[in-house]
Amino acid sequence: MTPPIRVLIVDDEPLARERLKELLADESDMAVIGECRDGVEAIAAIGRERPDLVLLDVQMPEPDGFGVLRAVAQEQQPAVIFVTAHRDFAVQAFEANALDYLLKPFDRERFRLSLARVRERRRTGAMELDSDLIERLESLSQRLPPTSEPYATKLVTKVGWRMRFLRVEDIDYLEAEGNYVSVHLGKQSYLARETMNALEAKLDPKDFVRAHRSLIVRVDRIEEVEPLPPGEFVLTLRDGTKLTSGRSYRARLQRALDLPS
Known part of the structure; x- marks a missing residue:
């Protein structure tokens, strides 16, 4: 028996x-193994339960649905049905990427069609997701309207x-490190499975400044x-770390640090 x-x-x-x-209760071949209220709980549950x-809801606090998938190792990626309240471009993008979605509010018939897929x-x-899913979803997530908490207070990293x-x-x-970003806290560093652009969008620009492409x-x-002389800066942090900015980011640093032009 399957x-x-x-x-x-x-x-x-x-x-x-x-x-x-309630909808899943009528499906004899489906078993609910848990529920999560946010992205942090979801990442932990996927790693622990291997559903x-x-x-997966698209917009949630810290991180959103796309952030959940970026944080989960490729070999642990489950099949996903996205749940979204966004019409027009979001729906079209899901269709183009050959991913299934449920557009709130949805009826039982539409739900059963998703399960049939x-x-x-x-x-x-x-059942596994495509290997290039993370990149495709990131381009879509940057077009979604902001949530009520636009800037993250936590980041997910790998150990x-x-x-x-x-x-x-x-x-x-x-700091960019290959296909990852190295997040530095004092003498410790951790790898985040996101791009610099995605992380920059999550961080409050009052607190963080992009000083270089990496x-x-x-x-x-x-x-x-x-x-x-070339228009760069050497930035010395409180702990003595020295970092070099990029020329094209000079104006950003001048604004963020209130430096003279």
């Missing part, structure tokens, strides 16, 4: 989670197979600035 499809529900709205549980399917993917052994949640207020600077610095950590 085991049931193990489903994780992720939505920050309690009524939405209840609605999904076959996640019903999941069953077909399971039958053909194609081996585990995930660590860092407080943004503790971060000194972020560098974002917390403003209040900068203790000294030394101009260099």
Whole structure:
């Protein structure tokens, strides 16, 4: 006998989670293994429970649905049905990327169509997400309207197979490192599975400044600035760390640090 499809529900709205549980109760081959209220809970639950399917809200606090997928290791990626309240471009983008979505409010018939697609993917052994999904979703997430909490207070990073949640207020600077971003807190550093552009969009520009294509610095950590002839700056942080800015980011630094032109 085929085991049931193990489903994780992720939505920050309690009524939405209840609605999904009610609909799944009528599906004999589906088993709800848990529910999560935000992205942090979702990342932990996916790593711990390894669900076959996640019903994933797009917009949630810290991180959103796209951030959840970027934080989950590729080999742990489940099948996903996105839940969204956004019409027009969002729906078109999901269709173009061959991903399924549920547009709130949705009816039972539309929900069952999504489940039928999941069953077909399971039958053909194609439950995993595409390897290039993260990049495609990131381009879409940057077009969505902001949530009520536009700037993150935590970032998700990797420590081996585990995930660590860092407080943004503790971060000194972020530096690109291959396909990851190295997040520095004092003498410690952790890898975040996101691009510099995605992380910059999450950080409050009052607190952080992009100083180079590969560098974002917390403003209040900068203790000294030394101009260099080509238009660059050497930034000395409180702990003595020295970082070099890029020429094209000179004006940003001047504004952020109130430097003369």
